[in-house]
Amino acid sequence: MKIHPLRILRIIGVLDGLSLITLLFISMPLKYFADLPLFVTVNGSVHGGIFLLYVLAIAIVQLRIQWGVSWSLLSVLVAFIPFGNFVLDVKLRKMEKTMRVKPFPTHWLVYAIIFFSFFDLFVQLPIMSTYALSVGATTFIAGIVVGMYSFMNTFGNIFSGVFTDKIGAFRILVFGLFTSSISLFCYQFVDSPEILIFVRCIHGFSSGFITPAAFTLLANIRRADEQGSGSAVTGAFVGIAAIIGPATGGILASKISVPNVLSFVAVYGIILLIGLFLLLRKISLPMRVKKRVNEKMKWNLGIMKAYGGAFFLMFSQGVLAYLLPIHIQNLGYSSRMSGTLLSVFGIVAVLIFILPTNRIFDFVNAQITLLIGVVLLGIAQIGIGFADDILWLYGTLAMYGVGFAFLFPSINAVLIEATTEKTRGKAYGYFYAFFSIGVVAGSAILGTLNLVGKPGFLFTGAVLFIFSLFVLVTLIASKVPFLKART
Incomplete structure (x- = not known):
């Protein structure tokens, strides 16, 4: 019984x-x-x-x-x-x-896989550079070690998208979870900078397979009228990973070795792999390969907006990660304050994702909420540049969280609306490649232009406003309605 x-x-x-x-x-x-x-x-x-x-x-x-x-x-x-x-x-x-017991909701397993993918990313942030130095890397090589993950992740994203459409999201998820978990265990054998760079290449490439396949699977099994709120729930898992990942990595690394921290993440990946076989094997997508081989993704304005939104969202994130600690230090606060402020933006975003407010994405046109999100991010970036006291900083980071909460599900919904099931895997592959490129571009461009402090935040705000102007013009030209048509 x-x-x-x-x-x-x-x-x-x-x-x-x-x-x-x-x-x-x-x-x-x-x-x-x-x-x-x-x-x-x-x-x-x-x-x-x-x-x-x-x-x-x-x-x-x-x-x-x-x-x-x-x-x-x-x-x-x-x-x-x-x-x-x-x-x-x-x-x-x-x-x-x-209350009766209901069948296990398989989409929650996909949410857990998405959480794993981003938790794997964020748990590395506070520990990887110092770990590289501990195995003999110079500061220059340590920078390469940190960036190599995102660089190789881009290629993994693209390959994942292409092959998801050909052999199905299930098989790609199996490959991604298995190889990513194995690569996490491989940190146990690192004893030199050269081996660390090699492991980082394999880790970044294999992890890149997971996210596009998982998002494609979710998009294909969700009802059309729940794509917006569903994307918001997905964003909540990303946000939670962003909040607890760095803290977990830092705390565990102070008690156990970095390879053991990453092996802990690997065990989580193996558990998800077992769950994947037990619960999702029957809904592998797609099953027929021959009809998919010649399908080509048709580029359109919706896809361009989704990719642009993904790039500039992560461009903004890269700038925030690069400039905020410096800005906080110049204002006379400790580095701990930077972490607290970033947590505020994450918490605000997660609350909007999980509370009934996420239903707004099912009623308001995704391109409208995309525009709102970009504008709020631009205002927040400029607000941070002018901030000179802690309350102002908290307020602008909260606004940034609202902008993030509007933009993330919107770009997902726009991409889903602009694609079909036959090419959605490839579309998501390129989509997350733009994510990875955006993170690197944000800090790299400002570093190259030597923009720090207020000029850096103002420059980022201006870039976001230029993109929002492009979105606004296309909305007016296309006469996009404010509310979605209800079926």
Whole structure:
């Protein structure tokens, strides 16, 4: 007899509540009034382990019961309130009798794969340059090591797009996850800068196969009227990876070696690979190869806008990563403030992605929201350049987060609308190649022009406004309606 997911959540929730109560009302008094800190150490470890199981149980309920996300957030919240789990258990006992278990939503596995791809990218940011120096690289070679991943990623994106249309997204995802995970394990054998550069080439190229195939698969299995909000949810996973990836990499690297950190990411990739075989094998796309070979992607204005949006979004990101720490330092703040500000932009974007606000992308024309996103990014870049106090910086980074939240799902939706299933893989391949190029171009162009501080931010804002003007002119010329036609 199968146990209802809510029953599992209730059992672990009660255990979590009991461990919290014993920690607060027994172990902590023993530590502070009886000088027995061992009780807190042991009880705290047990409580932490149970809490991780509790969060996992919530995730399982979300996937199998598919209740509102607010219930999952509430379940996490009550875990921090004494006796909160017991109050929630009363409600869950009633819900257990009425809520039926649903089939596993396979698209969530694709979301997890997208998260893996971007988590793999972001976890490297705070550790790769110092790791390169630790194996004997010069600062110049360390820069090459860092940039090599994105450079090779571009080629992986293009190859992924071409072959996704020919042999199907499933096979490409299998190849990408397998080779990427193996390359992550290969860091264990790095003992010189030459070997590190070789591993970075393989890692970047193989990882480039994952994202275009995953986005193509999602686009093809989603309903047409949910492409906008669906792309917003996808953006939430990218945003979450951007928030927790660097922190995870930095924290783990301070406790274990960098190769072990990357091996930890590799284990996650292997788990996803197993899940892919178990859950997604039957919806491999496409199955027939012969009819796909001669299909050519037709370039049109929609594709050009999507690619332009992808390039300038990441151009802006590259500038932000390059200039913001310098700007913050010149204002007299610590480097920690840069991380906090970047987290603010990420959190704002993720909230817009996951809250009901994401429905705006199902109703408003994607080209309109694309224009809004680019304009907001331009205003935010200029605002950062003029910022001279911390509140202004927080406000402009929050605006940047809104712009990012509008632009990311919009360029995905525009690309989907401008392509067909037969050529969408190739379209996404080039799309993410523009992503990779944009990141490099942002910092490289400003570095070459020696634009730092206010001039750099003003230059970036001007570039974004020029692109927004192009989008606006094409919207007026094409008489694009503000709202989507509802079917």
